[in-house]
Amino acid sequence: MKIAVVGTGYVGLVVGACLAENGNNVACVDRDAAKIDMLRAGRMPIYEPGLEEIVRRNHEEERLAFTTDLPAAVQDSDIVFIAVGTPQGEDGSADLQHVLAVAHEIGRSLTKYTVIVDKSTVPVGTAARVKAAIAAETTQPFSVVSNPEFLKQGAAIEDFMKPDRVVIGSDDERSAALMKEMYGPFTRTGAPIMMMDTASAELSKYAANSILATRISFMNEIANVCELVGADVDQVRRAIGSDRRIGNSFLFPGVGYGGSCFPKDVKALVRSARDKGYEFRILEAVESVNDSQKLKLVCKMQEHFGDLKGRTIALWGLAFKPRTDDMREAPAISIVNRLLELGAGVRAYDPEAADTARRLFGDRIALCEKSYDALNGADALAVVTEWNEFREPDFKRIKQLLKTPVVFDGRNIYSPGHMRALGFTYFSIGR
């Protein structure tokens, strides 16, 4: 099939590359000419494991092209994905300006029947608005389909190639058949393609992210209670996770959720409900718990050191989660800002997010090339993102490099007993 993907970001580039990998001809479109030039030159604008190889191979084999020319890409395609950002607007709602601008541009470019797919995460009613925007520009026939994306950054290729399910909201047979055909190769292992109305498809994405965010905030509160009553959240997690009705995933407490999706999607669902006169009380609490959890480690540092003025904290991990360079809404941002406000210095290391951090913090923090460099002369180490390389470090070396052997483990990756036996003063979450 001939496919255009408009928006070549964390989602669009993965979608485009994976569709090309299965033999389709794909044009990835972006208005950011620097990004398109980079991709044409064989360089990656983002870090996502495995993506570079698929992009390079399909680009070389001429199934994957990069362009800023939206009209040409649309005219040449049977299916056009809209995968641009839907950031948080000032009132918490999803800002649809990019989606609607692209819809108008697509409308102006249509020359034949085309299926337009909302891949961006968008509130209920957006498929209808996209349809109206396109119809305002053209008399050509077209269909609008809602197809929310459930991939996770850090495992995006695997998630897209082998999805748990594909959700398609469509109100006509022609577009539904084309979408089923396109997703056929991705669902051979039996993953269901779930056909539904567009409103249900649109809401499914917000419901999925919101329940995951709820689990995280719930476990963070359980961890906080564990600390007060002397229980161990690891034991509690194992005990509840083995109940099949609950399951083991997303039960890890930590420094709160971040990223480009959970925070904005939770806010957008609260806002959509409020617009209809409904207060989504659980989600309001989920958000407020998350805001305090992001500063949990700094509170622990204050309890231990007292005044943090003049202290230096080494941070391991800045990205909002491992295996990505993305720092959007990362807990590390709240932690760094708070530490700087309190007069502490920060020496930080992240395997992939250093460039992003440099753009965010400039020279307000020291960004180190190697993990152990961050420890040089620091008063304590704080683990903020659970990259694999932090899991089995050289503890002797850590102890030698730190001024005092104090570790704040925001991801519970070390064992409290082991750390104490090694002579560390060790703090973690809920243990």
Ligand code: NAD
């Ligand atoms: P992103 O910011 O990484 O990428 C968006 C891209 O769209 C950018 O490259 C931008 O230049 C481009 N763009 C914006 N306006 C444009 C226009 N008018 N014409 C052409 N290109 C334009 O965003 P993302 O993380 O890929 O997210 C995209 C959407 O997918 C969002 O709605 C998000 O909520 C959703 N989503 C994201 C993830 C994720 O893990 N990042 C997962 C599932 C769904």
